[in-house]
Amino acid sequence: MHKIKNAAYLWAALLFLMQSAYAAGPPWKLATNGGNLSISFGLLAQPQFESLDNPSATESLENLYFRRLRFLAGGKITQKLSFFIESDSPNLGKKGFDGRRNSEIFLQDAYLNYAFLPEFQIDAGMLLLPVSHNTGQSAASLLPIDYGPYSFLASDPTRSKVGRDYGLQARGYIKKHFEYRLGLYRGNQQHSGSFPYRYMARFVWYPLDAD
Structure with a gap:
């Protein structure tokens, strides 16, 4: 039997903080006076609780981990040229039945955009x-x-x-x-x-x- 349950109380606290940050704009932003050159930094964190029943074992496997933990950066180089970079750590801290915890991190998005x-x-x-x-x-x-x-x-x-x-x-x-x-x-x-x-x-x- 496979049961997945969200940690609702963690989500509520996270959403409250995100709403406050969203209302004020990007939390970390640097820009020139004219605004043509700028860079913003962000964070996406999705905590999750999971409980797995192993038919061949007497105990279940429970995990509290980050389903996603991403660091983001984006901004303008000129008025029409912009960039975006994002890393990801999917299932960070999740432990498998072998006892190992996931610690992978990689670059997921990296591109330039020119808006004619x-x-x-x-x-x-x-x-x-x-x-x-x-x-x-x-x-x-x-x-x-x-x-x-x-x-x-x-x-x-x-x-x-x-x-x-x-x-x-x-x-x-x-x-x-x-x-x-x-x-x-x-x-x-x-x-x-x-x-x-x-x-x-x-x-x-x-x-x-x-x-």
Whole structure:
């Protein structure tokens, strides 16, 4: 039997602190007087409690850990050129049945964005691929505990981290209702001449407001 329970009291305290920080804007931000050059820092922490029953053992395995612990940085280099960097430590401190605790940390997002217009922007770097609406969501905006079970199935065969890939893509919003993303991506973290590049396109029409 597999039971997953959220630590509600930790979530309540975290959400209270996040709401206070959100109302005041980014908690750590440096900017020039004109605002054309700036950098902001952020933190995403998602604590979780989990209880696992092992049929072959007499005791259950209980964990209080960080489902996600991310450090974020982003800002403007010029009025139209911006950047974003994010690390991740998924399941930080989670202990397995072998007694080992997870301590992995890696760079998850790193890209430059040049906004010619809101209707036409270019991204280059380690990008989140536009496979679906769910895969393109921020973890902070999810209503359930986690992403769908099929959202990042392509990560293993492409040896990528949670749906990310190196590449170049064009994107934009047209009249605030039509969104498009067109990209060329490396296709594999250890790319060789025999492994094809990946092409992807996604078009979405929002009848009400853009997501």
